[in-house]
Amino acid sequence: MRPAKQRTLAELVIAYQKRSGRQDLPWQKTTDPYLIWLSEIMLQQTQVSTVIPYYQRFLSQFPTMQTLANARRDDVLSLWSGLGYYHRAHHLHEAAQIIRDQYHGQFPCNFNDLLQLPGIGRSTAGAIADFAFGANYPILDGNVKRLFARYFGIQADLSTSEVSKELWEIASKEMPAEQSGIYIQGLMDLGATVCRRSQPDCQNCPLQHHCRARKLDKVNQIPYKATRKAKGSQSIRFFIYWHANQVLLKQKPNKGIWAGLWSLPEKDLQISATLIQTKESLPAIHHTLTHLHLTLQPTRVQLTKASPIKETTWFGLKAALALGLPKPVRDLMLELQKVMQTQCR
Ligand code: SF4
Numbered sequence: 001m002r003p004a005k006q007r008t009l010a011e012l013v014i015a016y017q018k019r020s021g022r023q024d025l026p027w028q029k030t031t032d033p034y035l036i037w038l039s040e041i042m043l044q045q046t047q048v049s050t051v052i053p054y055y056q057r058f059l060s061q062f063p064t065m066q067t068l069a070n071a072r073r074d075d076v077l078s079l080w081s082g083l084g085y086y087h088r089a090h091h092l093h094e095a096a097q098i099i100r101d102q103y104h105g106q107f108p109c110n111f112n113d114l115l116q117l118p119g120i121g122r123s124t125a126g127a128i129a130d131f132a133f134g135a136n137y138p139i140l141d142g143n144v145k146r147l148f149a150r151y152f153g154i155q156a157d158l159s160t161s162e163v164s165k166e167l168w169e170i171a172s173k174e175m176p177a178e179q180s181g182i183y184i185q186g187l188m189d190l191g192a193t194v195c196r197r198s199q200p201d202c203q204n205c206p207l208q209h210h211c212r213a214r215k216l217d218k219v220n221q222i223p224y225k226a227t228r229k230a231k232g233s234q235s236i237r238f239f240i241y242w243h244a245n246q247v248l249l250k251q252k253p254n255k256g257i258w259a260g261l262w263s264l265p266e267k268d269l270q271i272s273a274t275l276i277q278t279k280e281s282l283p284a285i286h287h288t289l290t291h292l293h294l295t296l297q298p299t300r301v302q303l304t305k306a307s308p309i310k311e312t313t314w315f316g317l318k319a320a321l322a323l324g325l326p327k328p329v330r331d332l333m334l335e336l337q338k339v340m341q342t343q344c345r
Pocket residue numbers: 147150151194195196200201202203205206207208209211212213214219
């Protein structure tokens with residue numbers, strides 16, 4: 001008797017996805033490229049459970065490409081506030097405007113055109129092309145890289161260009177001729193929910209019988225962890241100037257930490273002592289970004305009037321909270337709201 005033919009990776013993944021994969025995420029069951037693109041951008045470096053409420057709020061305000069393209073950047077950033085990696089929101093908005101102006105509002109269906117849009121790399125372009133247009137391009141997000149590295153037993157630093165090239169070759173070679181949308185969704189699901197970074201669920205993994213890392217007993221050593229550069233640290237002073245129900249904010253430049261968001265002045269604005277009603281230092285706040293530990297040192301300064309100050313803008317607190325604000329600034333605004341409410345009583 002001839003031995004049974006070993007099932008390919010794609011066959012195993014497709015069968016898994018049909019049987020156990022996630023089928024009811026808000027961006028599934030659609031081929032609308034706008035909806036797929038938005039979900040793919042939000043899902044970069046962010047978990048599904050975090051993305052869902054942001055995705056729904058974003059779409060209720062910008063239901064179409066046109067509404068997003070015509071929106072004010074501040075409104076886009078406001079809806080992104082708290083999701084982090086703000087360059088994604090800038091790119092999303094820029095790309096929507098390019099599609100409106102250069103593609104007559106029609107989402108490009110060609111892979112190479114997709115790649116030209118801001119914020120769309122090879123993996124995201126592949127996912128949009130496959131999900132929205134039924135194309136057949138490989139994907140390779142962080143979770144899928146880890147899954148391939150384990151399945152094929154790649155014991156090397158995944159961040160090097162040689163290994164990245166090898167992984168893309170694997171990703172291309174393993175693409176099935178049909179059902180590519182189901183296959184890439186299955187890879188994403190397995191990478192996110194089964195072949196997790198820590199404590200992968202090998203017992204319930206459909207790939208367990210052919211997985212090289214499992215055979216070599218190296219699941220916990222793959223992907224190989226290169227020594228990470230220690231995060232830097234930075235201290236920032238925040239000045240919360242306020243009067244009545246207004247607060248003074250300053251927009252961050254379009255590059256750097258919290259690009260384009262509204263934040264608090266980081267310098268003492270040398271306001272005349274006659275205008276200062278109270279001044280108090282608040283406890284330091286520790287906040288961590290991908291590459292940086294921040295220590296934020298806030299000082300709250302109540303003024304006797306809201307005089308105009310160069311390069312800053314006075315906002316009513318309600319309007320300020322509707323802006324795109326960094327998370328710690330939003331928290332400080334909420335605390336200020338309590339102080340204002342106490343004074344009104
Ligand atoms: S068997 Fe374990 S290590 Fe291998 S692919 Fe499945 S979950 Fe990942």
